[in-house]
Amino acid sequence: MSVNRSDIENIARLARLSLREEEVAGYVETLGNILAMVGQLDRAETRGIEPMAHPLAGLAQRLRADEVTETDRHALYQQNAPRVESGLYIVPKVIE
Amino acid sequence: MSAALHARGLAGLAAGLAKREFSSVELARHLLGRLEAAQPQLNAMISITTEAALAAAARADGTLAGGQAGPLTGLPIVHKDIFCTEGVRTSCGSRMLDNFVSPYDATVVAKLKAAGTVMLGKANMDEFAMGSSNETSWYGPVKNPWNTAMVPGGSSGGSAAVVAARLSPAATATDTGGSIRQPAALSGVTGLKPTYGRVSRYGMIAFASSLDQAGVIAASAEDCALLLGAMAGFDPRDSTSVDAPVPDYVAALALPAKGLRIGIVKEFFDKGLDAENERQLHAACAVFAKLGASLVDVSLPNVGLSVPTYYVVAPAECSSNLARFDGVRFGHRCANPQDLIDLYRRSRGEGFGAEVKRRIMTGTYVLSAGYYDAYYLKAQQVRQLISADFARAFERVDVLVGPTSPTPAFPLGAKTADPVTMYLNDIYTIGANLAGVPALSVPCGFVNDLPVGLQLIGPHFSEAKLLAAAHAFQQETDWHTRIPRDWP
Numbered sequence: 365m366s367v368n369r370s371d372i373e374n375i376a377r378l379a380r381l382s383l384r385e386e387e388v389a390g391y392v393e394t395l396g397n398i399l400a401m402v403g404q405l406d407r408a409e410t411r412g413i414e415p416m417a418h419p420l421a422g423l424a425q426r427l428r429a430d431e432v433t434e435t436d437r438h439a440l441y442q443q444n445a446p447r448v449e450s451g452l453y454i455v456p457k458v459i460e
Numbered sequence: 461m462s463a464a465l466h467a468r469g470l471a472g473l474a475a476g477l478a479k480r481e482f483s484s485v486e487l488a489r490h491l492l493g494r495l496e497a498a499q500p501q502l503n504a505m506i507s508i509t510t511e512a513a514l515a516a517a518a519r520a521d522g523t524l525a526g527g528q529a530g531p532l533t534g535l536p537i538v539h540k541d542i543f544c545t546e547g548v549r550t551s552c553g554s555r556m557l558d559n560f561v562s563p564y565d566a567t568v569v570a571k572l573k574a575a576g577t578v579m580l581g582k583a584n585m586d587e588f589a590m591g592s593s594n595e596t597s598w599y600g601p602v603k604n605p606w607n608t609a610m611v612p613g614g615s616s617g618g619s620a621a622v623v624a625a626r627l628s629p630a631a632t633a634t635d636t637g638g639s640i641r642q643p644a645a646l647s648g649v650t651g652l653k654p655t656y657g658r659v660s661r662y663g664m665i666a667f668a669s670s671l672d673q674a675g676v677i678a679a680s681a682e683d684c685a686l687l688l689g690a691m692a693g694f695d696p697r698d699s700t701s702v703d704a705p706v707p708d709y710v711a712a713l714a715l716p717a718k719g720l721r722i723g724i725v726k727e728f729f730d731k732g733l734d735a736e737n738e739r740q741l742h743a744a745c746a747v748f749a750k751l752g753a754s755l756v757d758v759s760l761p762n763v764g765l766s767v768p769t770y771y772v773v774a775p776a777e778c779s780s781n782l783a784r785f786d787g788v789r790f791g792h793r794c795a796n797p798q799d800l801i802d803l804y805r806r807s808r809g810e811g812f813g814a815e816v817k818r819r820i821m822t823g824t825y826v827l828s829a830g831y832y833d834a835y836y837l838k839a840q841q842v843r844q845l846i847s848a849d850f851a852r853a854f855e856r857v858d859v860l861v862g863p864t865s866p867t868p869a870f871p872l873g874a875k876t877a878d879p880v881t882m883y884l885n886d887i888y889t890i891g892a893n894l895a896g897v898p899a900l901s902v903p904c905g906f907v908n909d910l911p912v913g914l915q916l917i918g919p920h921f922s923e924a925k926l927l928a929a930a931h932a933f934q935q936e937t938d939w940h941t942r943i944p945r946d947w948p
Contacts (some may be wrong), residue, residue, distance in 0.1 A: 372821070379779060379824040380786075380801070381817055382809030390814075391821060397880045398822055402835065404768045408842045415840030416847055418670040418700070419656040419896020419920075426699060440563045446793035453788050456799050 566663025583618030613643030638889025645913025718752030779823025
């Protein structure tokens with residue numbers, strides 16, 4: 365499986381990553397190599413095999429009671445935010 | 461103070477603290493001095509938290525004086541910078557989180573803090589734990605204490621290097637595809653990846669959630685046992701944490717190796733394995749035979765597909781986990797964003813390094829419309845086959861053995877050009893992550909003056925048995941007591 369420049373640009377757009385012009389060629393090559401290596405999976409006979417999502421087979425997902433357990437610590441958490449005003453996260457204007 | 465203080469393991473240090481041979485503050489000062497002195501050569505740390513360490517050590521001395529001490533009170537530790545530490549930068553080796561000061565402690569950090577350990581600082585690591593050589597860190601590569609031209613392994617390269625150079629008796633670490641065991645092997649120390657679900661991952665920055673597990677690196681299996689007991693256990697804050705009793709791992713070290721059924725994994729002794737490394741592994745197996753263990757050949761027919769399986773599953777999960785880094789709520793934000801999409805794209809493009817972007821894009825590709833069945837579903841099915849191979853093997857044997865890594869440490873820069881070559885370093889370690897079983901690496905010899913590791917793999921929740929087998933091996937051998945010449 366090979367990928368070309370427009371594939372890389374499309375994937376980067378989907379993944380919300382900006383790439384510098386000179387990075388694109390490198391990813392064409394290295395993603396192509398990775399997908400070629402991953403292609404070995406075609407060797408495996410998997411008809412009727414149940415897909416395995418995680419190693420905890422047979423353990424049911426726990427649920428907790430629907431109770432308030434966390435206190436409001438937004439001022440502390442927002443100390444890490446790039447831009448905050450009046451307790452709100454500020455981003456560029458979305459609606460004109 | 462005794463020059464050999466740093467050469468003592470956790471158990472020896474605990475005994476010294478109990479007998480008032482030295483105080484926790486004196487011990488912390490001694491090791492902080494070594495960490496600072498080694499930093500220019502090894503670059504093993506991202507943050508050295510001197511003030512907080514001395515304050516914690518003083519508190520520990522108070523506890524010791526009051527007769528309230530537990531087995532870990534006053535003992536120093538380094539945390540991999542993937543674990544959130546309240547009030548201390550938690551970077552995950554990334555520019556993205558260079559400015560992130562965690563508002564809370566990871567459960568592992570909180571438990572070890574409550575047990576009285578003294579955090580010396582945060583260890584360097586591959587960016588977001590994606591790497592096998594510690595060369596993807598935004599803070600620069602870690603150097604191998606045995607030879608600074610060589611990599612220490614990764615992603616927990618800082619954790620392995622500080623223990624190898626005896627800058628800290630122990631360090632926490634994480635393992636998604638070999639990130640505890642491979643650096644432990646390449647740096648000549650002991651590293652344990654517990655069973656998936658054994659140790660809480662709350663506050664441990666996520667890479668691939670069906671594979672990630674927290675563990676420990678120390679100089680011996682005995683020290684790993686001591687720490688695992690304090691780290692393991694149910695945590696309601698981690699939905700993958702398993703509610704199972706935590707055995708007394710230290711008491712279990714007394715389990716004899718006699719009668720242990722050991723399976724030698726045929727597929728791990730392949731053409732990729734360094735010949736001299738292979739000779740050391742056979743010598744290690746002979747030690748177990750001498751101790752009365754029985755050795756049989758075992759086959760894991762699908763394990764050869766571990767690397768391709770992993771490089772679908774792990775990037776897929778990483779692309780989704782790392783979507784949270786959006787430049788809005790925390791982490792790096794680009795300058796002067798034109799609009800919201802531009803803010804996302806440039807913040808992420810600048811904040812992530814080349815390998816992290818490669819994995820996010822690989823994951824995005826294999827999960828994209830039209831490719832999901834061919835890649836992700838197929839990989840999940842092969843994962844089932846690999847997992848079944850392990851389950852079948854453990855019907856016949858107690859423990860599987862093999863190499864941890866195909867070769868000893870390689871030179872810095874040797875494998876950075878071709879990611880697939882780098883990925884193949886984890887060919888023997890990834891299987892345990894896919895199956896979710898515990899595994900550890902112990903030093904078993906040297907090749908060209910560089911350490912090599914023996915890997916032991918056990919069934920789910922068999923950490924006690926694995927640690928006991930490793931301990932029995934370390935009672936018969938002295939590889940784990942060797943210290944690099946430059947760090948006496």
